[in-house]
Amino acid sequence: MPHKTFFWFILPSLAAMVLFIALPLVSVAVQSLFIEHDQVLIVTENCGPFGCTQETTVDFAASEVLRAEKPLGKFNGLGTYFDRGHLATAEVALAWQDRTSLGDFFSGLYNLPFYRALAFTLSYTFIVTPLVIILGLLIALGVNRLPGMLKGPTIFLSLLPMIVTPLIGSLILFWMIDAQGIIGKTLQWMFDDPQLSLKASAGLTWTTLMVYGVWHSAPFAFVVFYAGLQTVNTDTLEAAQIDGASRFQRIRYVVLPHLTPLVVFIALIQLMDNFRVFEPIVGFSAEANATSLSYIIFADLRGDVMRFNSAAATSLLTVLGVAILLTPVLIRTWRDFKGKVV
Amino acid sequence: MFLKTIATAGATTALMTSAAYAGCGLSGGNVNVLGNEFGAIQAVLAGASECAGDGVTIESNLTKEHRDLQVAALTANPAQYTAAIVANSSIVPLLNDGLIRSLDDLVAEHGQALQKHQLITIDGKVMAVAFMANAQHLFYRSDILEAAGVAVPTTYAEIVAAGEKIESMGLMDNPVALNTKTGWNLGEEFVNMYMGTGASFFKPGTAEVDVNNENGIATLNMLKSLSDLSSPDFLTFDSNATMALWEGGQLALATMWGSRGGGILDAEGSSADVVASTVLAGAPTLMGDNVASTLWWDGFTIAANISDEDAEATFVALMKGLGDDVIMANNDEAVWLSAAYQAGPASAGVAATAAAGATPYPMLPYMGLLHSAAGAELSDFLQGNESAEQALADVEAAYTSAAKEQGFQ
Numbered sequence: 001m002p003h004k005t006f007f008w009f010i011l012p013s014l015a016a017m018v019l020f021i022a023l024p025l026v027s028v029a030v031q032s033l034f035i036e037h038d039q040v041l042i043v044t045e046n047c048g049p050f051g052c053t054q055e056t057t058v059d060f061a062a063s064e065v066l067r068a069e070k071p072l073g074k075f076n077g078l079g080t081y082f083d084r085g086h087l088a089t090a091e092v093a094l095a096w097q098d099r100t101s102l103g104d105f106f107s108g109l110y111n112l113p114f115y116r117a118l119a120f121t122l123s124y125t126f127i128v129t130p131l132v133i134i135l136g137l138l139i140a141l142g143v144n145r146l147p148g149m150l151k152g153p154t155i156f157l158s159l160l161p162m163i164v165t166p167l168i169g170s171l172i173l174f175w176m177i178d179a180q181g182i183i184g185k186t187l188q189w190m191f192d193d194p195q196l197s198l199k200a201s202a203g204l205t206w207t208t209l210m211v212y213g214v215w216h217s218a219p220f221a222f223v224v225f226y227a228g229l230q231t232v233n234t235d236t237l238e239a240a241q242i243d244g245a246s247r248f249q250r251i252r253y254v255v256l257p258h259l260t261p262l263v264v265f266i267a268l269i270q271l272m273d274n275f276r277v278f279e280p281i282v283g284f285s286a287e288a289n290a291t292s293l294s295y296i297i298f299a300d301l302r303g304d305v306m307r308f309n310s311a312a313a314t315s316l317l318t319v320l321g322v323a324i325l326l327t328p329v330l331i332r333t334w335r336d337f338k339g340k341v342v
Numbered sequence: 343m344f345l346k347t348i349a350t351a352g353a354t355t356a357l358m359t360s361a362a363y364a365g366c367g368l369s370g371g372n373v374n375v376l377g378n379e380f381g382a383i384q385a386v387l388a389g390a391s392e393c394a395g396d397g398v399t400i401e402s403n404l405t406k407e408h409r410d411l412q413v414a415a416l417t418a419n420p421a422q423y424t425a426a427i428v429a430n431s432s433i434v435p436l437l438n439d440g441l442i443r444s445l446d447d448l449v450a451e452h453g454q455a456l457q458k459h460q461l462i463t464i465d466g467k468v469m470a471v472a473f474m475a476n477a478q479h480l481f482y483r484s485d486i487l488e489a490a491g492v493a494v495p496t497t498y499a500e501i502v503a504a505g506e507k508i509e510s511m512g513l514m515d516n517p518v519a520l521n522t523k524t525g526w527n528l529g530e531e532f533v534n535m536y537m538g539t540g541a542s543f544f545k546p547g548t549a550e551v552d553v554n555n556e557n558g559i560a561t562l563n564m565l566k567s568l569s570d571l572s573s574p575d576f577l578t579f580d581s582n583a584t585m586a587l588w589e590g591g592q593l594a595l596a597t598m599w600g601s602r603g604g605g606i607l608d609a610e611g612s613s614a615d616v617v618a619s620t621v622l623a624g625a626p627t628l629m630g631d632n633v634a635s636t637l638w639w640d641g642f643t644i645a646a647n648i649s650d651e652d653a654e655a656t657f658v659a660l661m662k663g664l665g666d667d668v669i670m671a672n673n674d675e676a677v678w679l680s681a682a683y684q685a686g687p688a689s690a691g692v693a694a695t696a697a698a699g700a701t702p703y704p705m706l707p708y709m710g711l712l713h714s715a716a717g718a719e720l721s722d723f724l725q726g727n728e729s730a731e732q733a734l735a736d737v738e739a740a741y742t743s744a745a746k747e748q749g750f751q
Binding site for chain 1: 409410413430431432434435437438439440459460461462463464465466472475515523524525526547549573574575577578590637639679696701702704705706707710711713714718721722725728732736739740742743744746747748749750
């Protein structure tokens with residue numbers, strides 16, 4: 001295709017990408033560099049049902065003048081990125097100086113909201129992603145062996161967790177694992193511990209969230225692998241069978257190599273998805289024990305005061321995190337691609 | 343001919359009368375109200391919607407997420423809603439950004455039915471009309487306390503003692519609950535309990551936080567003692583959760599919102615013996631006579647970025663919604679700030695809390711930041727993972743970095 005034709009061909013999608021991806025990203029980046037103007041405070045007498053009090057309020061007229069002059073706010077450079085709510089450089093340095101042991105340093109780090117969220121986000125990503133791939137593959141191999149009549153209904157049932165909206169799925173499970181719920185009560189009975197609660201400790205909450213994550217995402221991996229299995233070369237499989245390869249050996253040496261590009265694809269999608277983990281935290285009310293980067297953005301944008309600048313900084317750090325996470329996978333894809341072209 | 347004229351005149355008069363009635367005397371205007379969702383507010387809106395018709399439209403969006411919508415919705419010009427129903431804390435961001443108008447003229451023209459204490463005045467200007475009061479206070483089960491042989495507690499120390507006795511006698515496991523869900527609810531419990539020390543949250547005259555002291559430690563230790571008597575799930579307890587536990591008969595002592603009283607004392611969702619033995623009492627004290635609770639009002643504000651016609655229509659419609667007939671028909675839904683209101687058992691807790699000298703929730707522009715910081719940083723301490731000093735230092739640090747970002751330091 002001549003370059004000119006190619007350019008006109010991709011122009012619409014290019015324009016859409018600039019408009020809906022690049023521009024918002026630039027706007028968020030700009031916002032993260034600013035903070036609110038210094039507030040002009042005055043003391044006024046306020047009255048209500050419970051009497052009158054002298055209280056501090058914001059002088060709206062004076063603040064409006066400042067805002068009209070500089071609508072973006074006060075320039076803060078990268079200050080927001082390094083404050084306690086984000087990278088917390090000063091606090092990390094202090095924790096390193098005052099450490100009594102490496103564990104002490106890490107618990108100091110874990111006390112800071114950003115690192116706390118990062119710890120859960122990374123653990124979730126690196127535990128759920130491989131489990132999803134393995135479980136998805138096992139389901140696909142199993143379903144592939146089923147007689148034709150059972151295949152349809154089994155595939156439909158296996159896809160259900162993915163069809164349920166994540167927030168609804170997690171809410172339903174949240175009620176089931178409640179101390180009064182069917183799973184919660186069963187566990188209490190099994191472990192003979194009436195005080196057992198899946199919501200109470202960090203370890204159990206993390207486990208619950210991760211089990212939920214695998215449950216929710218495994219069908220995606222399953223569908224992709226199942227499609228891949230339909231294209232495995234049957235001649236090779238039969239040849240291997242004649243050579244006396246067991247089922248395990250056939251899977252290990254014929255099927256898996258054939259599916260490798262799909263593993264890379266699923267890993268890519270799942271790493272991105274899992275790094276943005278959010279709905280289960282809200283659904284399971286797990287804020288006390290597990291927060292993710294997306295959750296702290298959400299928390300900044302709720303409540304009486306919206307902290308746009310803080311949320312913008314966390315968003316950009318998340319983008320940076322996804323980029324770092326995907327680099328190895330993308331490098332691998334690039335190598336494969338170059339190998340094929342040459 | 344004569345008959346026809348009479349008939350036409352009669353029809354016109356009838357039309358005009360009904361028009362005047364339907365529009366509450368208004369010639370037109372759009373009313374659209376944003377507010378929280380609970381029985382009392384629904385009743386007000388139902389009353390206000392009687393003004394609909396003949397050029398007056400009345401719409402509303404009642405949702406628990408109202409606080410997250412209001413600033414963006416009222417910043418738009420024209421504003422998306424003509425009125426926002428707010429409380430002491432949620433009026434602050436609207437005031438900070440100049441999004442609500444002074445109601446002085448409207449009150450003078452249409453507000454004869456209002457009592458003076460319903461007018462929320464900021465620097466001499468009426469900015470909101472309060473219609474109900476609310477507070478967190480004690481709910482107790484008289485039958486369980488009787489079985490345990492303890493008197494009705496009036497201080498939090500007595501609540502802990504009573505709870506321990508109930509547990510040790512095997513009457514009930516985890517008999518105590520507060521709304522301690524991480525986030526806004528836990529922040530509110532911290533603010534309320536700290537009020538019980540009588541100390542101030544900030545260094546006088548500044549936005550500099552001052553809670554990492556012996557008062558803060560006493561506050562946290564009391565919250566910890568209470569959460570030890572709560573179910574291990576206490577960090578997921580919001581108002582709906584504690585109300586369900588109460589109605590399920592699983593709690594003997596709880597600190598809950600007064601606005602839940604009507605729902606708990608009605609015949610729905612609970613068994614007769616739980617309802618019969620539920621008593622609403624004033625909020626307990628923590629140190630000396632300091633009541634560990636804050637008083638709240640709910641009221642309406644009118645957007646700045648709307649036409650005067652819409653503002654007038656909104657005010658008149660909401661005044662209709664606060665009419666004596668509405669208050670009398672919904673007497674038990676809330677503690678109404680109206681002359682028509684008759685105090686009953688559902689309002690006894692809020693009334694006793696106010697009478698004991700509880701103070702209103704601080705209407706400071708930076709209070710919301712401290713509230714959020716406390717809500718996010720205290721769960722580690724309550725789970726026993728860190729010391730009270732460390733938790734308070736975290737609250738102060740989180741507040742300080744947020745306050746700096748918002749221009750308060």
